Amino acid sequence: MFIEPSIGRSKSSGGKGQIEVICGSMFSGKTEELIRRLNRAKIARQKVEIFKPAVDKRYSDSDVVSHDETMIRSTPVDFAGDILLLSGDCDVIGIDEVQFFDEEIITVVQKLSRQGKRIILAGLDMDFEGRPFEPMPSLMAIAEFVTKVHAICMKCGDLAAFSFRLSDSKMKVMLGEKEAYEARCRKCFFEERRDVT
Numbered sequence: 116m117f118i119e120p121s122i123g124r125s126k127s128s129g130g131k132g133q134i135e136v137i138c139g140s141m142f143s144g145k146t147e148e149l150i151r152r153l154n155r156a157k158i159a160r161q162k163v164e165i166f167k168p169a170v171d172k173r174y175s176d177s178d179v180v181s182h183d184e185t186m187i188r189s190t191p192v193d194f195a196g197d198i199l200l201l202s203g204d205c206d207v208i209g210i211d212e213v214q215f216f217d218e219e220i221i222t223v224v225q226k227l228s229r230q231g232k233r234i235i236l237a238g239l240d241m242d243f244e245g246r247p248f249e250p251m252p253s254l255m256a257i258a259e260f261v262t263k264v265h266a267i268c269m270k271c272g273d274l275a276a277f278s279f280r281l282s283d284s285k286m287k288v289m290l291g292e293k294e295a296y297e298a299r300c301r302k303c304f305f306e307e308r309r310d311v312t
């Protein structure tokens with residue numbers, strides 16, 4: 116779908132470390148793009164580790180799975196700090212659903228990239244109210260490369276950058292799929308979210 120900015124060189128051949136962020140709304144293809152980059156790193160014989168927050172058990176306890184059921188084996192972790200302990204001597208680290216980690220993930224990602232590793236992060240840049248979803252904006256600021264992907268608006272068929280929640284729940288974290296959220300363009304999102312300023 117996209118051409119990654121750089122395949123990144125392995126530590127053994129003098130990798131400098133880099134941070135890549137894949138962001139966008141729900142259903143925009145973040146997980147598919149993450150899996151695609153990680154599979155290509157594996158083809159390049161780089162050692163790859165994949166993590167996700169343990170809270171996200173929608174499709175599988177351990178695999179990272181896209182809405183289209185593409186999947187890759189991953190390690191669920193409770194805390195961002197666990198990634199430092201579990202990443203060992205790998206060259207490339209992929210992390211999905213990054214919006215569910217607290218701000219410790221920023222320090223963890225900085226440390227790992229300074230060890231020469233390529234870090235690829237995927238997550239929501241905005242919440243159900245269309246507001247920045249930390250820690251994603253902070254990670255986008257420190258990344259070398261940011262890729263914003265788009266879904267298709269379920270109302271009008273245009274490009275969608277917003278995740279519209281179909282229920283009245285105001286909880287920031289509410290796991291769900293198509294039964295709970297819909298991708299929408301700006302116009303179709305704010306037409307039904309008049310409460311958000």
Ligand SMILES: Nc1ncnc2c1ncn2[C@@H]1O[C@H](COP(=O)(O)OP(=O)(O)O)[C@@H](O)[C@H]1O
Pocket residue numbers: 139140141142143144145146147148180181182183265266267268269298
């Ligand atoms: N509204 C939509 N716009 C685009 N793709 C959609 C939509 N609804 C479902 N999909 C499916 O979702 C897939 C992307 O899934 P995924 O990579 O898991 O997205 P994300 O991680 O961004 O939520 C698409 O390839 C497509 O099959």
Ligand SMILES: Cc1cn([C@H]2C[C@H](O)[C@@H](COP(=O)(O)O)O2)c(=O)[nH]c1=O
Pocket residue numbers: 140141142145146173238239241242243244278286287288289290291292296
């Ligand atoms: C907008 C929004 C979403 N969530 C939840 C819903 C899903 O479980 C994930 C996003 O998954 P995807 O791979 O990007 O489709 O996040 C949430 O908890 N709060 C929100 O505001």
Ligand SMILES: [Zn+2]
Pocket residue numbers: 268269270271272273299300301302303304
């Ligand atoms: Zn629309």
